[in-house]
Amino acid sequence: MLTNALRKLKRQTARSSLVVASVSWLRNRKRRSFAEVESRIAGAHGLEIGGPSKIFSQRGPFPVYSVVASLDNVNFSDANFWSTIPAGMNFQFDEKKQPGQQIIADAVDLSVIADETYDLVISSHVIEHLANPIRGLKEWQRILKPGGMMIVVAPDKRFTYDRNRPVTPLSHILEDFAFNTPEDDDTHLEEVIRLHDLTNDGTVSSFDEHRARTLNNAVTRITHHHVFDIDLLLGLLVAADFTILAQDVFRPYHLLAVAQKAKLAAE
16 A cells, blocks of 8 residues: 555655746747847847846846846846845856846936947846836836837736736826826735735735735835736837747747837948
8 A cells, every 4th residue: 555655655755846847948948039039139239128038048048148248137126036246246147158237227217338348138027017108118128229119018917917907008008108297106006906916926825914915015116017918028028119020929928029119321
């Protein structure tokens, strides 16, 4: 009996390990969409908004880090939920390459960076934290060289704690830009509190903790102001005067768009 039970346990453990390995492989498999743009970003001097990000790592599904020549990073503070790299310190995006510079600045105000500084701007799961995302995209566009590339990843609401919330209308975000909505805007906080799916959020332990963190969003910047599907992400980039080059939707919860800033008229 004991021997049979042990054999059964070993078979169950092996199956569980196979499932875990399969899920890990699926999540980290290089996307075909990366091959479509790899040659365009190879050797680029880039800036990441809000890194480092596993999705862009060497073993990630969109391994930007492995092909760029250099990469600096921007975070809104040197001690936030995602990163604790002080200003001016090294941003180690790839162990095989020289680290970039950590810059402390708001994603919608990169005035510390000169116009047309970078060939590439990337961001993963940042745009949803912006109250005025088009203002952010316009800033990212400003620091790009003519013809520069943009890679933006946003959460697919169907598989996140936003799944009970409606997708934000593009018209609403256009109004935010027109009226210069500030980043301490609290328009969506009541909805965030009321419709948040706690069963799909491993970063909080209770509704009270979630509510307190949301109400303190001006400091934490952890709230998802807007809720995305792929059409909204593409619509925002077009509204910000980018040309869409590639798009992708993949598990566990990623919407991805590759876009390009207009080249000089003479070109």
